[in-house]
Amino acid sequence: MQKITTFLWFDGQAEEAMNHYISIFKNSKVLSVTRWPKGHPQEGQVLVASFELDGVQFQVLNGGPQYKFTEAMSLSIDCKTQEEVDHFWARLTEGGGEPGRCSWLKDKFGVSWQVVPEQLPRLLQDPDREKAGRVMGAMMQMGKIEIDKLEAAAKG
Template sequence: MQKITTCLWFDGRAEEAMNFYVSIFKNSKVTSVLRWPEGHADAGKVLMTTFELDGVPFQALNGGPQFKFNEAMSQSIDCKTQEEVDYFWEKLIEGGGEPSQCSWLKDKFGVSWQVVPEQLPRLLLDPDRAKAGRVMSAMMQMSKIDIAEIEAAAKG
């Protein structure tokens, strides 16, 4: 049993969000859907869902309109190839998401994601600080990360 599970707070869209995310990530599944019981004003409506995205557990709670997502909390996706970066970027933007800067985007629910090719952190941490600086400068000009461009920047 995993000790820590991310709980995402939605205003009536928990089940829709869960289904959206499960459709994007391989090896994902819905594990439960808890509905309000009979006798409650919201009887039959979804209160909370649990699901896994590529084996990582999540909860989605229909908590109401009091809180909104912001960039202070994001989900980061490690990608091996440009095709994988493109896939997650396009799927998460679908339906009203918004691109941001430096690998960040918000999906249609307002959840922030980072779609990060594995080369990026390695190049940013390179002991050659001039190389790392060139990569940082290139990244700052991008929304979705282009692996070929950051690798070209690293070469100078």
């Protein structure tokens, strides 16, 4: 059982968001769905639902328009290859998402994500601070991270 679960508040888009995320991540599934009861103005829509993305549990709520997502909270995806980076970047920005800078993006629901290749933190933490500085400079010029450009910057 997972001790801490991310809970995402939507305004009528909870089920669409959950299904979209499940379609992007392998080993993902719906765990439970509770719908608004008969007679409620949102009858039949998801009230709350639980799901897993690659084994990590999340919950969604159709709570109304009171709260919006901000970049103050993001979900970070660790990637091993450029192919993975490209996959997640494309799928999460499709349909109205917004690419950001330095691995950040906002999906069509307003949720902020970071798509981070494993090479980035390793190169930024290199004991050779000049090398790490070159990598930081290269990253600051990117939206979607390009591993080959990071490695070229590290080499000088």
